[in-house]
Amino acid sequence: MIVMADKVIETIDLVAGYGKMVILHGVNFYVLRNEIVTVVGPNGSGKSTLLKAILGIAKVISGKVLYEGKDITNERLDRISRMGIGYVPQTDNVFPSLTVRENLEMGAYTIKDKDEVEKRMEEMFEIFPELRARKDQLAANLSGGERQMLAMARALMARPKALLLDEPTAALSPKYVDLVLMKVKEIRDTGVTIVLVEQNAKKGLEIADRGYVLVTGRVAYTAPAKEILSHPEIGKLYLGLKGAGA
Numbered sequence: 001m002i003v004m005a006d007k008v009i010e011t012i013d014l015v016a017g018y019g020k021m022v023i024l025h026g027v028n029f030y031v032l033r034n035e036i037v038t039v040v041g042p043n044g045s046g047k048s049t050l051l052k053a054i055l056g057i058a059k060v061i062s063g064k065v066l067y068e069g070k071d072i073t074n075e076r077l078d079r080i081s082r083m084g085i086g087y088v089p090q091t092d093n094v095f096p097s098l099t100v101r102e103n104l105e106m107g108a109y110t111i112k113d114k115d116e117v118e119k120r121m122e123e124m125f126e127i128f129p130e131l132r133a134r135k136d137q138l139a140a141n142l143s144g145g146e147r148q149m150l151a152m153a154r155a156l157m158a159r160p161k162a163l164l165l166d167e168p169t170a171a172l173s174p175k176y177v178d179l180v181l182m183k184v185k186e187i188r189d190t191g192v193t194i195v196l197v198e199q200n201a202k203k204g205l206e207i208a209d210r211g212y213v214l215v216t217g218r219v220a221y222t223a224p225a226k227e228i229l230s231h232p233e234i235g236k237l238y239l240g241l242k243g244a245g246a
């Protein structure tokens with residue numbers, strides 16, 4: 001049997017922004033099932049807006065967002081998440097006044113079966129043993145890296161097919177940057193399709209299959225991640241990389 005690589009999420013000529021302000025100027029993007037696709041580019045180039053436009057948070061002015069071939073353009077966030085797209089925003093992604101356990105329960109609030117919630121929580125503790133050790137602590141008392149892991153675990157409690165991550169390594173110490181990105185790979189290995197927005201272009205692309213370089217709301221370059229990393233000009237021009245393969 002030939003298994004065709006199918007597009008889980010696709011944007012076609014996507015023009016999107018906030019109110020009258022246009023941020024994305026015709027973005028064509030896709031992620032195949034079980035890929036990690038990393039979106040990089042300078043500050044303000046529209047990386048977060050691309051995620052938000054997919055999720056119905058930023059306004060799509062023209063063009064389309066497809067999920068498993070269905071048109072979800074400007075659909076409501078809660079509907080989109082029920083369809084199977086999980087999202088971890090850059091900030092405010094956990095409830096600080098709730099414990100780790102309670103945060104995870106919140107991620108599965110649509111599941112009424114308590115045993116099922118426990119089962120999923122156990123799966124999360126297997127991927128994130130760091131959280132098991134802190135399950136009764138308040139999220140407010142976690143380190144930045146642990147908080148990002150909790151945010152990812154919370155999103156995964158809903159068993160999304162695709163997970164959109166907005167700069168999960170921002171403001172983390174180097175040790176946690178590597179750990180969080182390793183977890184992203186592990187999550188993909190459980191069968192989840194990943195779209196990763198990363199400031200840390202080199203590390204973000206190193207775990208990716210393909211990458212997109214967004215510049216002023218347009219796709220400046222897209223290629224297998226390895227090619228972007230070794231491109232003689234792209235890295236230097238847009239990503240703060242020192243030279244080919246740096």
Ligand SMILES: Nc1ncnc2c1ncn2[C@@H]1O[C@H](COP(=O)(O)OP(=O)(O)OP(=O)(O)O)[C@@H](O)[C@H]1O
Nearest residue numbers: 018021023041042043044045046047048049050199
């Ligand atoms: N809610 C909003 N309302 C109005 N403008 C916004 C909003 N969110 C972002 N913008 C603007 O959209 C542009 C693109 O922002 P976006 O966050 O998508 O970029 P980014 O590539 O993710 O950048 P960064 O790496 O700095 O997060 C910026 O000029 C920003 O000021």
